[in-house]
Amino acid sequence: MADWDDLKVFLAVARGDSLSRAGRVLKMDAATVGRRVTRLEAALGARLFSRSPQGYGLTDEGARLVHHAEAIEAEMERAREALSGPGEGISGQIRIGAPDGCANYLLPQVVAGIVAENPALEVQIVALPRVFSLTRREADMVIAVSRPEQGRVIATRIADYHLSLAASTAYLADAPPLDTLDDLRTHRVIGYIPDMIFDRELDYLADLGVEQAPVTSNSVSVQLNLIRQGAGVGVVHDFALPATQGITRVLTRTFRLTRAFHLVRHADDRKVPRIERFSQALVAGMRAEIARLEAQVHQQATA
Template identity: 65%
Template sequence: MSESWDDLRIFLAVARGESLSAAGRVLRMDPATVGRRIARLEQGLGAALFVKSQQGYALSEPGERMLRHAEAAEQALSLAMEAVRGGAEGLSGQVRIGAPDGCANFLLPQVCAAIADENPDLEVQIVALPRVVNLSRREADMAIAVSAPTAGRLMVQKITDYRLHFAASEDYLARNAPIRAVNDLNGHRIAGYIPDMIFDKELDYLGELGLTRVPLASNSVSVQFNWVRQGAGLGIVHDFALPTAPGLRRVLTDVVSLKRSFYLVRHTDDRRHERMNRFAKALVDGMRVELARLEAFCQNV
């Protein structure tokens, strides 16, 4: 048997992507080549690692056992590389963060840019997804979440609270009836989430307020924000996003003020990774400082 780390790397990519094409994109290899390598690995082991179907590649029972050892080997290699590089000179290599798109668009870019400025050999990737990031499939090295997961082998750290309010453009407010109470919202066009695509109960802002009709709906916070910014309607907006749109004004601040939290979610096995620990600390510290700065800025909006 002559399996190498390269074989395990390909196996992990297929296991996480659940298809040859998804693995090929990650590995930058032709899917047919990936398939041949998996077939050769299975032949060498004398066991089928995947159950193949039209839906893709699912791990077989031997594949599940293989996965645990392959991930352990991956972690050992990463730790060895960290030890060789040394940890005092600065962060290097690639770190991928998954985050809901409000956080990914309005908070993470400047925080991660500051970390990258201090660590020129570091590559930071932000994956903005309107759903929960799957860390077990290694979609990211760590994730920002709006509720703390309770299942899986994960480390969860609360980062900070943040606030949201109704907001509308000055132009929209000048053209439409005054908004002095929640009941006044019935006569206005509201932007919000597509109700059946809300992936976390913490994001059901309008449902919490008893507003079931959403004339302008999207699964993207950025789309909702741009509708509001362009005067198409009003909607629930993150306070930390308001400084990017000077023409927006908060409304009903004495009546509707929502508080939510951000959590950092990581693989439990990563607790021994000095590089990931250092990056996580810089990320959490930076998010706390930047969010406080942005929310203080918009108090008079």
């Protein structure tokens, strides 16, 4: 019969694909992790992992056990929440994966408000321009631009947000006229590195009618700083503009994009009170912050 401690080790190895990565998560050495896996396999009478130089891959039996182990994990989390009581606030560790634009210009102020009200809460923001794996538990939840079409996940639409063309005032002072989208042919355009776009919703150049940007980065923050330094014209999140001096929107009457953020979680976390309460606070905070920052941009434009 397997105990919960061994199942925790099993899940860590399944999510990390290696003993060493699991050990770092569990704060134990790899040899101990390996012994615990072997003990669990003996107790269950089944081979849970296939070992190879590339790491530990789940066997069919291991893949079936993952679902049961995650269900137990969720039950243990609910039990912990029930014992702590509703008046204790949100506690424990929560990791959020997010595109770097959202992670840099929205999440800091939203998360700051949540942790101020929940002192026992630890939040990790992983800002990477790529897709996160909830199955491997790289994060407890992910903020995505495209709604997922497959997988055992639940997705909540957070809010629409807008993007505009922008350039630094110094660049515009010396650059050719920019009165129409056709004028972009005489300007340097800043954009994403084409083969590093991880979501089709981020392919802004197609909306501009531009085939290739001469100055590119896979990071929204780098793109914004390139614009600030006068490297050219680029597409920026409206909610990022209040945090950046010396940048102004251009062609606002002819170009504006609308996209949406979604909060994506593992389906098994729906009944975990800690995750549910944090998700509700995060969604409410992001909706309010997007509305506040975009209203500020609009007021500045009409002043």
